Amino acid sequence: MTTSSHRAILADLIHFAASKREAEDRMVELEELVRTYGGVAVVKTIQRRAKPDNQTFLGKGKVEELVKEAKELKVSLLVVNHTLKPQQMYNLEEALRPSKVRVWDRIDLILNIFEKHASTAEAKLEIELARLRHMGPRIYNMGEQLGRQRGGTGTRGGSGEGNTEAMKRHLRDQERMILKKLETYQGVRDRQRERRDKIGERTVALVGYTNAGKTSLLNALTKRKEYAANALFATLDTRVGTMYLPVLEGTALLSDTIGFIQGLPPALIAAFRSTLSEAIGADVVLHVIDAADEKRDEKIDVVDAILTDLGVPVDRRLRVYNKIDAIGAGSFPLPSKVVAVSAMTGAGLDSLRDAIAHRFPHGNVKSKH
Numbered sequence: 001m002t003t004s005s006h007r008a009i010l011a012d013l014i015h016f017a018a019s020k021r022e023a024e025d026r027m028v029e030l031e032e033l034v035r036t037y038g039g040v041a042v043v044k045t046i047q048r049r050a051k052p053d054n055q056t057f058l059g060k061g062k063v064e065e066l067v068k069e070a071k072e073l074k075v076s077l078l079v080v081n082h083t084l085k086p087q088q089m090y091n092l093e094e095a096l097r098p099s100k101v102r103v104w105d106r107i108d109l110i111l112n113i114f115e116k117h118a119s120t121a122e123a124k125l126e127i128e129l130a131r132l133r134h135m136g137p138r139i140y141n142m143g144e145q146l147g148r149q150r151g152g153t154g155t156r157g158g159s160g161e162g163n164t165e166a167m168k169r170h171l172r173d174q175e176r177m178i179l180k181k182l183e184t185y186q187g188v189r190d191r192q193r194e195r196r197d198k199i200g201e202r203t204v205a206l207v208g209y210t211n212a213g214k215t216s217l218l219n220a221l222t223k224r225k226e227y228a229a230n231a232l233f234a235t236l237d238t239r240v241g242t243m244y245l246p247v248l249e250g251t252a253l254l255s256d257t258i259g260f261i262q263g264l265p266p267a268l269i270a271a272f273r274s275t276l277s278e279a280i281g282a283d284v285v286l287h288v289i290d291a292a293d294e295k296r297d298e299k300i301d302v303v304d305a306i307l308t309d310l311g312v313p314v315d316r317r318l319r320v321y322n323k324i325d326a327i328g329a330g331s332f333p334l335p336s337k338v339v340a341v342s343a344m345t346g347a348g349l350d351s352l353r354d355a356i357a358h359r360f361p362h363g364n365v366k367s368k369h
């Protein structure tokens with residue numbers, strides 16, 4: 001991969017009232033995402049406005065400036081750190097097309113990262129589904145634009161509308177096809193799960209924000225050596241390891257799954273339902289929290305909302321505060337009586353094993369391995 005093919009402008013829009021710190025944090029996160037994709041930021045720009053421009057999202061003057069910079073710096077990609085309306089995307093793309101610059105919003109970037117890291121057919125299908133859902137409104141918008149242009153040159157406006165209808169139908173058919181294929185994978189997973197239930201295998205799943213330390217915990221608890229990276233790395237493919245639970249003198253299967261990323265709309269997360277079903281169906285859903293993260297509590301709420309949305313009952317969830325070694329003196333005090341660990345130093349892992357074990361009925365039929 002040549003980095004020169006992903007020279008990017010990173011643009012954010014932020015309210016006047018937002019702090020400088022918040023603006024910087026958002027840009028750091030965006031830069032990490034772009035790096036995860038394999039891009040390099042050559043321009044980083046933050047525009048402060050009360051609200052986005054209806055037509056171009058960023059202000060007109062800013063867009064002109066970016067068009068110029070893109071040419072001078074041989075940029076190939078503009079990433080805007082928000083979800084853009086189809087009309088805004090269309091206009092930005094039109095403005096940057098002469099400079100051969102693609103335009104992505106935040107969701108485009110995340111989907112492209114997912115796509116890069118997806119290795120199974122199922123994960124690829126899910127991305128296709130998410131992309132279809134994200135792109136649909138844009139495609140309709142383009143159809144309407146074309147219809148309007150034709151209408152303007154004297155053709156009946158109805159023909160443009162007909163195109164839009166045909167496109168909608170095509171997208172609906174495609175979505176149905178993907179969902180049908182995904183159903184077969186779901187069936188396979190269901191059967192695997194039934195088999196595991198029958199032989200009494202305990203299942204534990206790791207969920208949480210990306211970078212919370214899920215993979216590190218999987219490694220620490222199962223002594224596996226999966227790749228843990230300090231990047232907003234999106235693990236799409238489920239990984240499983242075996243964990244020993246001393247209290248039960250038995251084992252549980254521990255699976256790592258997709259990390260949640262801030263700003264990924266629930267409708268898109270739903271596209272990954274099949275991948276997430278490992279987590280949804282587990283006996284214990286371990287919600288891994290980065291204890292040292294300033295946005296810790298906010299993120300906990302987001303994950304809880306997603307779990308509720310996916311139908312994971314509260315009594316199957318278990319919160320784990322990870323990275324306690326990284327908590328500065330006095331900053332971010334932990335709530336009392338929580339499970340607190342460090343995947344890095346190994347602190348608290350024994351208590352975590354016990355907390356997990358206590359979620360299973362004692363002396364049950366679940367097998368020893």
Ligand code: GDP
Pocket residue numbers: 209210211212213214215216217227228229230231233259322323324325326341342343344345
């Ligand atoms: P995931 O995205 O949730 O799977 O997170 P990873 O396991 O890939 O970890 C993300 C980053 O956090 C990596 O750089 C890890 O080395 C780091 N990390 C994970 N656990 C801990 C911990 O307990 N303490 C500290 N200080 N860093 C950790």
Ligand code: MG
Pocket residue numbers: 211214215216228233235256259
């Ligand atoms: Mg991971």
